[in-house]
Amino acid sequence: MDSNEVNINQYISNEKNTIKWEDVVGQEKAKEALKESIIDSVKLSKQLESKQKSLKGILLYGPPGVGKTYLAKAASTQFQGNFFSVNGVFIVSKLSPQSKPENNIKDLFDYAKKNKPAILHLDEIDFMTNTNFDNDNMNDNTGKLKQEFLKQMQELGSEEGVIVLCTAAKPWKLDPAVRNCFQKKINITLPELNARKLLFELNLKNTPHTLTNEQIEYLAKNTELFSVSDILTLTQEAIYEPIKKCHRSEYFKKIKGINGLDWNYSPCDQNEPGAIKMKMEEITDQKAILFDKVNFEDFKKCLERTKPTMTIEDLKKYEKCTEEFGKEE
Secondary structure: OOHHHHHHOOOEEOOOOOOOHHHOOOOHHHHHHHHHHHHHHHHOOOOOOHHHOOOOEEEEEOOOOOOHHHHHHHHHHHHOOEEEEEEHHHHHHOOOOOOOHHHHHHHHHHHHHHOOOEEEEEEOHHHHOOOOOOOHHHHHHHHHHHHHHHHHHHHHHHOOOEEEEEEEOOHHHOOHHHHOOOOEEEEOOOOOHHHHHHHHHHHOOOOOEOOOHHHHHHHHHOOOOOOHHHHHHHHHHHHHHHHHHHHHOOEEEEEEOOOOOOEEEEEOOOOOOOEEEOOHHHOOOHHHEOOOOEOHHHHHHHHHHOOOOOOHHHHHHHHHHHHHHOOOO
16 A cells, blocks of 8 residues: 555545435436436446546535435445545544645545546535635635645546546535536435425334324425435434333333233333333333334424424525526436
8 A cells, every 4th residue: 555545544435335326315306417427428438429528527516414425325336436435524624734735635536546437525525625714724725625626627637437526515605616627516405295205204114103104294294494314303303202201201010021021111101000100210121111102293292393404595595506507407
């Protein structure tokens, strides 16, 4: 292993991904655009004329938590090449006044070229090339990162087999010169109604619950501004409600055991037959506690106190970017 590889090992994640297109809920236009831009163009590179060579730069932009990185990983699974993922925030956090950040970017591109065919995934490129921080040292470092990125993207024009796939949560903060490096700009939107319904179903797949199809549809209709991660957070909070009920309960009843246990304990009201005054912490074997199945009321309670990450005003910024960047049809 040469010195360059040692230097960038701390930045690169080259884990093998098993995420498939069908694992990505919704985003059909984005998946089709990525398939055309990455998969088909690489497969057909030998048949394409010089003006039809595969794209060098692709930008996925959209709100936090919509699955931009997840989508990039799905593309890498189909790519049948190497996939190197680098987090922009992590790179910037490691820089110091004595750093030479331009070397890091050069090393990353050299590494991708050496291991082509490759996708170099730069996560949060908007943060990594931002020069509007309050800290002058940080601005100096990110300025050097930006200039080297521009240089490397220009040099990549004659290099076949390397695609730079970047993500940005705040595309309006991208320097125009950086933005122009991406021949393809794909807006990753908040999940639509059908996608939200499917997300709830997938998140509850391995959880005992009593929700009906109509109740899941209600949740989908009432989470319009929720991102993929917002829906996951809401589901996790609802799943925890039966555990919270056990923590609050002052009475449990002892019932015939299941799953190989002699006895189980279930939270109950004071007046129920067999009610024993005790706290959850007093039950020696915590595995013996039977939690209620997650129900619709658990979700409604959590939905009342859970707000989406995005607002209407936030979304208008992305709509404006899409108007400027163009739409994927």
